[in-house]
Amino acid sequence: MLHLRAVCPADDASAVLSVLRAHPGAAHLVHLPGAAVHPAGDVIEAMVAREAADEILAALAGLGIDHCGGLSLEQIDVVLSDQADEAEARAPGEAADAVVWENLLAKTGEESRLNGTFLAFLVIACLLAAVGVITDSPVTIVGAMVVGPEFGPLAGVAVGLVRKRFDLVRRAALALAVGFPLAILVTALGAWLGNAAGLFDASAIAGEDHQVDFVYEVGPWSLIVAVLAGAAGMLSMTSAKSAALVGVFISVTTVPAAGYVAVAAILGQWERMGQSAAQLAINLVGIVAAAAAVLVLRRRAAGDANRPLSPG
Template sequence: MLHVRAVCPAEHTAEVVELLREHPGAAHLVLHRGAAVSPEGDLVEADVAREAADEIVDGLCGLGLDRTGGITLEALDTAVSDAADAAEEAAPGEAADAVVWQELLGRTGEESRVNATFLGFLAIACLLAAVGVLTDSPVTVVGAMVVGPEFGPLAAIAVGLVLHRGDLVRRAGLALLVGFPVAMAVTLAGVLAGSAAGIFDPGTIDGNHDVDFVYQVGPASFVVALLAGAAGMLAMTSAKSAALVGVFISVTTVPAAGYVVVAAVAGRWDRAGFSLLQLVVNLAGIVLAAAIVLIVRWRRQRSAPLLRPLSRG
């Protein structure tokens, strides 16, 4: 279940309470008169079945609470209550299949921002990939896949395209366009420093065949990217985040970026070019598959009113 908190002006409190009271997917309704300070108003709380959350949030937005107050959602790990059980049984569908579109917009929007943490993880992932390539270590390359944070912006691009949110697409695109060059520049400095210190020899990549899959791009690369993108978006929309780890170690994005740098330093421009193509193919496949999954899920809920845009803040 999800916990919904709605800050609302006093003149809309009765409508909010009525909406939650009458919805069969809501339980544990609580009203705090005058509890909200900024913005000023009342605080209404309720626990709702995940499969009913999208309809309830849309109804609250229809009352203008996204503009005059505020709506927050919080996942509940456990709800021990007959009322909660009844709400989940009364809500249509299955919780695992329910998409809370406002939650998805908020989550992908947060993960698509360019910040020091995103750049740091991406740079570390590329450095790990480079070390894996130089040492012919598939395990290290897989570790780089797990560390890489690039799926967040890719998912955000897919969400933005499907829900016509140009601001989300631009923000996520900027994260990728800035993040990968910065990470590759840091990796280039690391490879050059390691080579100068005698720690690594970039020329050894000619004999490192255990990591050849990083630059060997082909139809299978696109198929894997499609499957990974579909699985990743299913995981995000169904709140099954554990499946995302499998997505991260399925696609050759960060390893390809790391291989580009190592191959360039070694003067193997053919491999650098194929690695760059591998990167592009995987990025495009993930976004395409993720968008298709969203379109299919959106059409299943096409009877719901169109989502209102979230705040650009």
């Protein structure tokens, strides 16, 4: 179940209450007249089934509540209520299959912002990947995959394309366009310092039969893995199965490829640098394409292709 709170002018309270009373997926309706201070008005709360949330939010946004007041939605971990159970049973569909589009837009919008935290995580992840490449350590490579924050902007690009929110596409693309070159540059500087200090030399990646060669080896499986990971990641973000995202992070070689680009450039391994860059590009494109395809299919399955969303 989700907790919905609406802040609205007193004159609009009856319309909000009517929407919630009429929907079978809403329960435990609470009306607090005059409780809102700024903007002044009423506060209305309810528990809503996840599969009903998108429809209810669209109806309330249609009343203009998101402009004259505000709407918020948050997850409730534990609900002990027969009425809530009945609301979930009456709401059409399954909770795990429901897409709360406003929540998805908010989540991807937040994770797609270019900020210091995003850059720091991406730089650290690329540095870890470089260490994994130099030491031929798959464990360190996996650690870099998990630390990397790049799936957020990639999901943002996919959501923005499908929902025609090009402001989100621009924001997410900017994060990727600035983040990866900066992370590669910092990692290259670190690799240059390590090489100059004698910590490693060209033999670290020269030759064959390294355990981490998959990072730069480009082939059909690179695209297949990227597509599957992108599909799984978007399914996870649009459903209640968020734990699956960890598996997605470990599947793709975006950050490891970026780390390999930096190390190969410093060691003069230009062919491997080019292959790693191609691996990075294939993974980025494959993830976005698969994530967008999943969103299109889920939107059509839900029958809400033309449902308007409030601008964010």
